[in-house]
Amino acid sequence: MHPIETGSFDTAVINSVIPMFPSMKYLVDVLEKLARSIAPGGSIFLGDLESLPFLEVFHTSVQLYQAPASLSTAALRQRITQRIAEEKKLLIEPAFFVALSQYLPQISDVEIQIKRGRARNELTKFRYDVVLHIGKKVPEQTVQPLQLDWQQDKLTLDSVRSRLQGSDIDLLKITRVPNARIWQDIQAVSLLSNPECRKTAGELRQSLPSGGIEPEDWWDLESQLPYTVKITWSGDGGDGYYDVACVRKGLTATLMVPSSSQHGDLRHWSTYANNPMKSQEALGPKLRNFLKQKLPDYMIPSAFVFLDVFPLTPSGKIERRSLPAPQKTRPLLEQEFVAPRSRVESELAGIWAEAIDISPIGVWDNFSELGGHSLTIVQLLSQVQDRFGVKFPLHTFFENPTVAGMAGALETLRHSNSTSPLDGMRVRDMLSEATLEPSIRAIATLEVASREPKGVLLTGATGFLGAFLLAELLEQTKANIYCLVRNCNSQAEAKEKIEKNLKRRLVKSVLDNEDFLSRILPVIGDLSQPLLGLDEEQFYQLGEQIDGIYHAGAWVNIIYPYMALRDANLRGTHEILRLASTIKVKPVHYISTVGVFESPRYCGTKQPVREDDDILECEVVYGGYCQTKWIAEKMIETAIERGIPASIYRPGFIAGHSQTGASNTEDLFSRLVKYFTQIGRAPKLDDDVVMDVTPVDYMSRAIVHLSRQEESNGQIFHMVNPEPLSWNGIFEKIAALGYPLDLIAYDCWLDQLKEVSGNSPDNVLGPVLPILTENMPGSDRTYLEMSSVVMPFNCENTLRGLAGTAIACPSVDSNILKSYLSYYHESGFLEPREAMGNS
Structure with missing residues (x-):
């Protein structure tokens, strides 16, 4: 100047x-x-x-x-x-x-x-x-x-x-x-x-x-x-x-x-x-809240240490031995500290302090604000059961995430028989939740969207299945794909988030195609908010720009309770149906789950569950995620009755890409594979127990093809592998690929899992441990033995809709499993084994 x-x-x-x-x-x-x-x-x-x-x-x-x-x-x-x-x-x-x-x-x-x-x-x-x-x-x-x-x-x-x-x-x-x-x-x-x-x-x-x-x-x-x-x-x-x-x-x-x-x-x-x-900003809570929007809770650090500068070695590298240890004192919270007031609260506070390594613990301190996450929840609940002799259900903990709340819940649980980590919800209660505003309907004066879309809304584009649905929509249509993305401050940041997800999933067919990339149009919003987090003008403009909706976005967590997932999964569906009847009538393609059948009526069945089986027969559905999907399906049914075209797709186990091996390392299948290969043991189930392993490339291709067929309107499709593998057969194949696995009796494996996990908070199965170690309600068998994970499903509607096309589900053989393991190695999810190179 x-x-x-x-x-x-x-x-x-x-x-x-x-x-x-x-x-x-x-x-x-x-x-x-x-x-x-x-x-x-x-x-x-x-x-x-x-x-x-x-x-x-x-x-x-x-x-x-x-x-x-x-x-x-x-x-x-x-x-x-x-x-x-x-x-x-x-x-x-x-x-x-x-x-x-x-x-x-x-x-x-x-x-x-x-x-x-x-x-x-x-x-x-x-x-x-x-x-x-x-x-x-x-x-x-x-x-x-x-x-x-x-x-x-x-x-x-x-x-x-x-x-x-x-x-x-x-x-x-x-x-x-x-x-x-x-x-x-x-x-x-x-x-x-x-x-x-x-x-x-x-x-x-x-x-x-x-x-x-x-x-x-x-x-x-x-x-x-x-x-x-x-x-x-x-x-x-x-x-x-x-x-x-x-x-x-x-x-x-x-x-x-x-x-x-x-x-x-x-x-x-x-x-x-x-x-x-020199402001002493309490960055810890702010950073934790920010990371909650970006990462699964078990990936959020339990403590933060803030430094003005890093200690360096003479060569300019970080001197790790000079880094200060995290403080083990209670962080500055908005909630005032209230000391334990009873023997039970004092003992619970001690268990909390041991689980999250922080002291002192106030009776009204929130578990997550202290740095707790799903891995430490498992350890915490295990210690509570050992000390008080009461099984503390996970959903009850989410409802009472304080020492005072747990103390009150313990008293109730002592006089209750309900100990399941998968809380049940009756059909009549779910029906009362499946409401749709009267104004959401197809009105005769509304224009009907073109069957050859110029614009399509895709939710869940930053998820696993969503990445491949995006690729197929770009491949099979000429439409602009509007992708709803949350927690972004600009279009550029949202576009980058989508492209990073594609890169992570190895979807090179999109990343290498300038035309495809130019047709990806981010929409910054939020499924849990009214009007999808948009203002009225943006919402109506989107309603005019699109000719179809693929609703794959959801908060997927098999252990979280219903109330934790309700806003994102149900309000999101409600607002998607509102959008479908705004400006012009647009078809909705809803991605559900076969988990809507997780109920006493179907769990443990040996007969394949059909696509047209009535979910009203479930009587009770277990697990918050499955409950939200059941209710959302009923909302879709109501929309169909009101003239909004819609179809439902129920994925089973969404496995990795059959060619690249790109997999979702956060799903249950990947976690099980990692745990089994780490310890060298896997549970042996009955020979007739099957596991659906459906490659994501087949599933996404099939969904987009079916969605473009007029006769698919109003139908339900099971997106499962028509040739499921036997549970034991899967792990025999993995053993043959260089990971020797001893198949041991299920009860023995379960006892070992409980013992190891109680002493190892970093266990990869930690976030899902409660549903693996506890019996299903009203049964003497666990989730892994009788849930939708190992239930057989019929997919006649899907096969009929794909007849005459080249779209077929590949048989998951040793080559495909090897590609999954290779991806686990290359992504750092699994440590490589020498045997992989010799197989």
Whole structure:
């Protein structure tokens, strides 16, 4: 930047940006250069400054306003303290600018101005402006002001008005007028400073007295009297008072500004402000919340350590031995600490402390906020069962993720027979959830979308199956594919997220095709939100742009309870059906699961479950994920009855790509393979127990082909391998590929699994351990023995729809299994074995 000539400007304005400055030194450097650039008689205006004396008052005001009524004042104090420590803006004491005038001789006078406006908000209550006058100091007047004290002289606005009307007073100064804008905030600070204050936030808000004089009332006097009114704070303003100067119009105003004569001793500039570079922001909770949106919970670190710099070796590498260990103390939480109040709570707190390696544990601390995740949940529940002799269901823990909640639930469980990790939901209860707004229907006046689509919406494009559905839609149609993507701040970020997923799944057919890439159009939204997280205009525009919907997006977690999955899986389906009937009627292709049959009626059956079997016969469905899919299917059925074309596709076990081996390393099959190969043992099941292993490339190709056939409307398709493998046969083939596996009795394997997993929180089966080790409700057999994982399924509708095409499910032989294992190695999911190279 070229130097600015001295005296080359009349005015300089810096508005709203000084709070973003890194330090007072930086500010002084800027003002010093500006002061030289302003010609005598000019000025520098500094707008929207934030006041250091108001730091505590401001955060008290904000936190008190945002706090739920039931929040204790102790917790409120903790929130305020945390926000003060996290303050990242530069807050400046007004006296700094008066002191600056002694340092920079160009500054002839300083005006400190509080903000105008009757609205009470952050701007008018806590910010201020400054005018620095440069050169040509106006000669001081000989007028002596009449000075009064608002409190001591018992003044009112009316009494001041009367005193000034018809008087010969040239200058009236009134000190210590209570500021109505912040009076309640000041009182709140005072009350909260008393440790005996036991009120809740709601009670505190109701008890705050109002008072003071609105500054705008003084400025209203200007229209009634021959005076100009100037207002600035008393002292630094932090105690809630201001001073008023009423100056007869026509007199020079410079002398009349209350701040202009307030010269004090010069101090180091840093003492006039906070240091935003040293804010103690509680990054842990923020980082954890961010990662929750990006990663499975078991991949989120249990603790974070923040460093200014990494310790390095002389060669520039990180010196790992010098890295500090994570702190094992309770992190700063919004929830106040409450110590255990009973023997049970004390023992539970001890178990929590051991599981997540943090102490102390408050009875209302949330498990996930302390760094707990699904791996540590398994260890925790195992220890609770050992100590209290009660099986603590996973869904009950999700409903009560605190020590106090667990203590209460334990008492209930002691008198209950319900110990299953897979809570059941009755058909009648699910039907009551399967509601669809009456307005969601095909109306005769609506246009019907073209069967050859110009645009298609795909949800779940960043998932495993979604990546291959995207590739097939690009291959089989000429349409633009609108992909709903959440947690992105821009189109570029959303597009990058889609492409990273394609790369991870080795979908080179898309990545290497510029035409395909140009037809991928991200839509930033959220299935769990109304209108898919879009605004009304975006939603209606999308309804006009698309001719079909492939709804593959869902929160897939086989152990999470219904309420945890409800918003994403059911509200998402509801809003997808709304979109299908917006602007024009569009077909919906819904990706469900064969898990809708996880019920006493079908579990353990040896007869293949047909596509047209009535899911109403289930009576009870187990597991939150399967329950949401069952309910969503009923919503789809209702939409079909109302004239919205739709079809349902029920995948079984979605296995890796038959050619590239690209697999979903987070699914149950991959986890089982990794665990079995790690320990060299697998459970032997009955010879007639089969496992559906359906390659994802066949499934995605079949779904898109079927969806484009008119006769598919209203049908249900089981997307399973028509030639399922026997359970024992799969692992015999894996053993032959260089992973010797001993097939041992199921009970023995189960006992070993419980023992090893209880002592190994990093076990790959940790996140799904509860459903593997506990019996299905009303049965003496586990999930692995009788769930949809090992149920036979008929797929006649699918085979009929594919007849005459080249689309056929490959037989999962040793070559395909080898490709899966190779992908596991190359992706780092499995450690390579020498035997793989010799097989």
